[in-house]
Amino acid sequence: MPSSSGSSIDTITEGGRVTQVGEGQEADESAPPVMTFGAPTAGEVLAERYELVEHINNDSAGRLVWRGVDVILRRPVAVVLRYPGGDSATEMLQAAVAASRVIHPNLVGVYDAIDEADRAYVVREWVDGQSMRDLASDGPLDPARATAIGNAVASALAAVHATGMVHGNVHPGTVMISDEGRVVLADARTDGADSQENDIRAVGGVLYFALTGSWPHAEAPLRGATAGHGRAAIPDAVRDAGGAIAAPRQVRAGVPAYLDDLTMDLLDAEIAPPSSDVLAAELARLDVPAEDEHYLDNSGPLRFAAETGEEPSPLAAAGGRKVAVGIAGLLAVALVGLLIGIIALGGEDKDPQSNQVAAPTSSAPAGDATPAAATARKLTVKAVRIIDPDSKNRSEVRDAEKVIDGDEDKGWETETYVNKPNFGNLKKGMGVWIDLGELHTVKSVQAVLSATGASAQLLAGTTKPGESNSSGDKQLVASYKTPIGQPFEDHDGTTMTFNGFDADKKYQYLLFWITELAPAEGGFKLGVQEITVQGS
Numbered sequence: 001m002p003s004s005s006g007s008s009i010d011t012i013t014e015g016g017r018v019t020q021v022g023e024g025q026e027a028d029e030s031a032p033p034v035m036t037f038g039a040p041t042a043g044e045v046l047a048e049r050y051e052l053v054e055h056i057n058n059d060s061a062g063r064l065v066w067r068g069v070d071v072i073l074r075r076p077v078a079v080v081l082r083y084p085g086g087d088s089a090t091e092m093l094q095a096a097v098a099a100s101r102v103i104h105p106n107l108v109g110v111y112d113a114i115d116e117a118d119r120a121y122v123v124r125e126w127v128d129g130q131s132m133r134d135l136a137s138d139g140p141l142d143p144a145r146a147t148a149i150g151n152a153v154a155s156a157l158a159a160v161h162a163t164g165m166v167h168g169n170v171h172p173g174t175v176m177i178s179d180e181g182r183v184v185l186a187d188a189r190t191d192g193a194d195s196q197e198n199d200i201r202a203v204g205g206v207l208y209f210a211l212t213g214s215w216p217h218a219e220a221p222l223r224g225a226t227a228g229h230g231r232a233a234i235p236d237a238v239r240d241a242g243g244a245i246a247a248p249r250q251v252r253a254g255v256p257a258y259l260d261d262l263t264m265d266l267l268d269a270e271i272a273p274p275s276s277d278v279l280a281a282e283l284a285r286l287d288v289p290a291e292d293e294h295y296l297d298n299s300g301p302l303r304f305a306a307e308t309g310e311e312p313s314p315l316a317a318a319g320g321r322k323v324a325v326g327i328a329g330l331l332a333v334a335l336v337g338l339l340i341g342i343i344a345l346g347g348e349d350k351d352p353q354s355n356q357v358a359a360p361t362s363s364a365p366a367g368d369a370t371p372a373a374a375t376a377r378k379l380t381v382k383a384v385r386i387i388d389p390d391s392k393n394r395s396e397v398r399d400a401e402k403v404i405d406g407d408e409d410k411g412w413e414t415e416t417y418v419n420k421p422n423f424g425n426l427k428k429g430m431g432v433w434i435d436l437g438e439l440h441t442v443k444s445v446q447a448v449l450s451a452t453g454a455s456a457q458l459l460a461g462t463t464k465p466g467e468s469n470s471s472g473d474k475q476l477v478a479s480y481k482t483p484i485g486q487p488f489e490d491h492d493g494t495t496m497t498f499n500g501f502d503a504d505k506k507y508q509y510l511l512f513w514i515t516e517l518a519p520a521e522g523g524f525k526l527g528v529q530e531i532t533v534q535g536s
Contacts (some may be wrong), residue, residue, distance in 0.1 A: 002010055008294050011404075012423075026098060032299070038062065039083065040052050040066065040081065041488060042054065042055070042066070042156040042299065045457060046068075046079065046114070046121060047112075047114050049070060049071055050068045050069070050070060050071070050077060050079055050112075050122070050123055051065050051068055051069045051071050052066045052067075052079060053066070053069055053526040054066065054067040055066055056078075056093050061300045063076065063080050063082050064081045064082075064083070065079075066078070066080075066081070066248055067082050067126065068123070068126075070123075072425070073425070075112060075126075076126040077123050077124065077125070077126050078124050078125070078126045079121055079122070079123050079292050079324035080121060080122045080124070081119055081120070081121040082119065082120050082121070083118070083119050083121065083172070084388045087105035087341040089115060089119070089120035090115070090120070091093065093113040093114075093115055093120055093122070097113055100113070101163070101455075101516075102159055102163055102165070103159070103162055103220045103455035103457075103515050103516055104155065104156055104159035104160075105159070105182070105457060105483045106152045106153070106155050106182075106183055106184055106185055106456075106483075107126040107156045107159060107184065107185055108124060108125050108127065108184050108185070109124060109363060110122065110123075110124045110125075110216070111123045111124055111125065117514075118395075127176060127178045127182070127184055128178060128179050129176050129177050129178035129179050129182075129184075130176070130212065131170040131172060131173050131174070131175065131176055131177070131395075132149060132173075132176070132177060132206070132209070133171075133172035133173045133175075134196075134209060135177055135211075136172065136209065136213055139213060140210065140211055140212055140213045141210045142254075142491070143211065143255055143256055144287075145238040146207055146210035146211050146259070147207075147259060147283060147286050147287045148183070148205060148287050149175060149177070149183050149206065149210055150203055150207045150210070150309045151280060151283035151284050151287045152184075152185070153170065153175055153183070153185050153203055153206055154200075154203050154276055154279045154280035154283050155280045155284075156184075156185040156247050156279045157170070157185070157196075157199050157200065157203070157276040157280075157485060158275075158279075158486060159194050160199075160276075161199070161275070161276045161277075162172070162277075165196075166194045166195060166196055166199060167194075167199045168184070168194040168198075168199070169194075170185065170199055170202035170203065170205070170206060171202065171205065171206070171215070172206060172209050172215070173490070174186040174211075175206060176350075178192050179430065180205065194523045195320070196275075196276065197273055198207050199276065200266065200274070200275070200276055200279060201267065201273060202217070202262075202268055203266060203276075203279060204216070204262075204263050204265075204267040204273075205217050205267070207259070207262070207266070208237065208245075208248060208263050208267065209250040210400060211239065211251075211252070211255055211259070211260075212238075212251045212252060213235065213259070213497070214235045214236060214237040214251075215235070215236060215237060216237040216267055217243045238250075238251055243410065245267070245480055247260050247264050248260050248263055248264075249394065250446065253351075262282070262283075262286070266279075277486055277500070280486050280500060281486060281499070281500035284486070284500050284502055285503065287502065288459045299385025300400075301462060307356070308331035315436070321520070324496040343453060366479070376443040376444070376534040376536065377534065377535070377536060378532055378533070378534060378536060379436055379440055379442075379533045379535045380436070380437065381404045381434055381435065381436060381437075381438075381531070381533060382435045382436060382437035383434075383435040384400045384403055384404050384432060384433065384434055384435070385400050385432075385433045385465055385468070386398070386399075386400045386403065386412060386430065386432060386433075386463065387399070387430065387431040387432070387433050387476060387477060387511065387513075387515055388427075388430050388470070388473055389427075389428070389470055389473035389476075389477050390426065390427035390428060390470070390474075391426075391427065391470060395415070395466065396414055396430065397404060398412075399413075400412055401480075402431070402529075403432055403528050403530060403531050404530070404531060404532075405530075406530070407530070408448050408529045408530045409529070410529070411448075411450065411527045411528050411529035411530065412524060412527065412528050413526065413527035413528070414430060414514075414517060414525050414526050415525065416520060416521075416522050416523045416524065416525045417517060417523050417524050417525065418522070418523040418524075420524070421453070421454075421455075421516045421517045421518070421519070421524045422515065422516050422517075423517065423524075424523070424524070428515075429513050429514050429515045430511065430513075430514050431459075431477070431511045431512055431513040431514060432469065432511070432512040432528055433465055433509070433510070433511050434509070434510040434511070434512065434531065434533065435464070435474065435508065435509055436507065436508050436509070436510070436533065436535075437508070438508055439507065439508050440506055440507060440533075440535045440536065441501075441503060441505075441506050441535050441536050442484075442485075442501045442506075442507050442510075442533060442534070442535040443499065443501060443534045443535045443536070444485070444494060444497055444499040444533075444534045444535075445458055445485060445494070445497070445498045445499075445510065445512070445531065445532070445533050445534075446497045446498075446530075446531065446534075447495070447496045447497075447498075447512055447528060447530075447531050448495050448528075448529040448530040448531075448534075449494045449496060449518070449526060449527065449528060449529065450494070450518070450526060450527030450528070451494065451518035451519070451520065451526065451527070452494055452518060453516075453518040454496075454514065454516055454517055454518040454526045455514070455515045455516035455518055456496060456512060456513060456514045456515060456516075457483050457513050457515065458483065458484055458485045458510060458511070458512055458513070459480040459481070459482060459483055459484065459510070459511040459513050460482045460507050460509065460510055460511070461476070461479050461480035461481075461509050461511065462479070462508075462509065463479050463509070464509070465474065476511075477511075477513075480509075480511045480513075484498070484499065484501060484502075484507070484510075485498030485499055485500055485501050486499060486500035493524075510533070512528070512531060514528075521533075
């Protein structure tokens with residue numbers, strides 16, 4: 001993933017770890033020599049599809065990093081090549097295949113992996129922007145921006161950790177912010193044993209850097225650094241005579257107590273950190289507009305600690321940290337949305353003018369009182385429609401009503417696509433648009449799928465679909481850019497539940513957006529059997 005200064009990043013996995021190559025640095029003295037015999041040239045087209053445009057750099061692992069163009073989809077890509085082929089190339093390709101299955105809006109994406117015997121290459125997402133390190137070069141970020149970035153990084157780690165992998169190198173140089181404001185975690189290379197706990201503590205480091213402009217992990221220099229990159233480019237945190245770091249509130253004014261507490265808890269080796277999905281849920285709760293931050297003043301964030309009631313350290317007390325209330329309370333935030341109802345919906349009523357389908361009316365008695373805001377209930381879906389922006393054949397947009405009919409044995413399904421699970425590289429995705437009728441606080445969204453192995457995300461927007469055609473669907477998808485909720489899957493892998501929603505935000509229109517289909521006979525396809533929404 002390049003920054004605006006021309007860096008490039010590649011995502012692969014090695015030995016169960018997500019690995020990063022090409023973070024803008026030139027190969028160091030210990031790097032394997034890059035073979036130039038038969039090396040690619042600008043204008044060359046690989047696999048009859050990927051045109052090489054500009055050589056960016058050679059990374060320290062001996063790979064050549066190029067900026068390219070997918071001539072079929074007409075989108076920019078990054079191409080990382082290894083010369084020659086052989087075992088090392090095979091390992092790289094196998095790792096890329098594994099990494100491509102971790103789909104998340106805050107992770108750089110892998111598109112292709114190709115072996116040509118004498119060389120191998122991986123094709124992945126190209127994002128224009130800059131690293132968090134560069135973004136903060138003019139000074140610390142405001143608390144709201146820091147919280148939003150921390151939320152994105154924790155969400156990306158939750159997706160990685162859900163597969164059993166470890167990221168291994170989370171720091172300001174691998175947190176990228178695109179020109180459109182998207183935060184992407186670049187998968188950094190690792191040269192030693194790492195753990196999911198280290199990943200989570202590194203989020204504390206990212207928050208600390210965002211709030212202070214300095215790095216708190218003196219014992220963990222940023223890997224692969226050369227002059228002007230990594231650890232050498234980031235000042236060390238302010239420390240006392242014993243080496244303990246000062247809390248962000250001691251370094252600069254204006255840092256909210258709740259954010260100071262959370263950051264220092266993550267950095268405290270005496271306090272067991274939460275899992276990445278729980279941390280993401282808490283940061284999502286704290287990620288509120290600046291004008292709404294006052295609502296946190298009374299309660300602050302839910303705290304996590306090894307034991308409930310643990311006394312804070314002297315340094316913690318100096319920073320204004322409060323007594324912890326235990327990890328169980330924080331887990332409640334992430335798991336509250338898992339209480340999904342199974343109330344069946346009644347009849348259906350199609351709108352003959354479009355493929356939008358009116359949902360059945362609620363079965364609740366008219367005289368029932370409105371539930372309290374804290375109580376989750378099944379919300380009535382007023383309308384549903386299949387969104388297919390990349391196809392002129394509208395055969396796949398039928399049967400939307402089956403997604404909300406209360407019968408999990410019947411559903412809407414895609415056609416079968418060959419070669420690749422991402423709709424055979426023919427579409428960016430398909431989705432189910434949902435209208436809740438009015439604004440609601442959403443607690444969870446559950447999608448029952450026909451098979452395991454699919455990937456999807458939940459988006460929110462404020463517009464209704466236009467005409468039921470490719471053009472109308474493209475306009476809708478372009479306006480739904482905000483991923484919401486954190487996805488988790490039940491043990492059988494066919495029920496995907498999104499929770500961790502911001503309790504202070506309300507939604508009317510949702511888009512369940514499918515990015516990768518499930519394996520099926522003859523290729524890949526997916527059925528959405530039922531979608532239910534819990535909220536108030």
